[in-house]
Amino acid sequence: MEVLTKNAKETQKLAELLAKELFDCPPSSKRAAIVALRGELGAGKTTFSQGFAKSLGVKESVKSPTFVILKSYKLKAKSRFKHFYHIDCYRLKNTKDAIALGLPEIFKNQENLVLIEWPEKIKKALPEKIITVKFSHINETTRKISFN
Ligand code: ADP
Numbered sequence: 001m002e003v004l005t006k007n008a009k010e011t012q013k014l015a016e017l018l019a020k021e022l023f024d025c026p027p028s029s030k031r032a033a034i035v036a037l038r039g040e041l042g043a044g045k046t047t048f049s050q051g052f053a054k055s056l057g058v059k060e061s062v063k064s065p066t067f068v069i070l071k072s073y074k075l076k077a078k079s080r081f082k083h084f085y086h087i088d089c090y091r092l093k094n095t096k097d098a099i100a101l102g103l104p105e106i107f108k109n110q111e112n113l114v115l116i117e118w119p120e121k122i123k124k125a126l127p128e129k130i131i132t133v134k135f136s137h138i139n140e141t142t143r144k145i146s147f148n
């Protein structure tokens with residue numbers, strides 16, 4: 001599926017829809033639900049994460065984690081998910097870094113809902129068959145967002 005959004009708010013709305021879908025869905029595997037957000041700098045990955053988090057009832061504002069690689073939020077609504085993780089791998093070099101950060105354990109826990117920016121950096125640490133959302137920069141305010 002492919003969607004064009006015409007401003008940041010539309011991208012956040014789209015993220016809300018995906019978050020709702022995932023939040024209510026019964027476990028399809030015995031691990032975390034993981035969404036990989038791919039696309040260049042400024043493509044809208046963090047903007048999408050903000051809409052996603054808001055939809056999960058996260059009150060804290062989700063910021064571009066330029067220096068914070070990983071942030072976790074406790075989820076209060078009734079769901080299989082108890083924790084939301086926002087991870088930005090931009091500054092990670094490889095799988096070793098991912099292991100040092102404890103990402104494999106986070107990915108194993110089926111109570112976790114995880115969004116990952118720059119998943120390419122830790123390819124080998126990621127489970128197979130995760131959801132991928134791809135962001136492309138069309139012009140200043142238009143982004144193409146595709147789902148696998
Ligand atoms: P990334 O995390 O991919 O580097 P950000 O979400 O931090 O990107 O930045 C995207 C920037 O582009 C923000 O300043 C946002 O306001 C702007 N923007 C403009 N149009 C859109 C759109 N349609 N979708 C998402 N962001 C948009």
Ligand code: MG
Pocket residue numbers: 045046064065088117
């Ligand atoms: Mg970002």
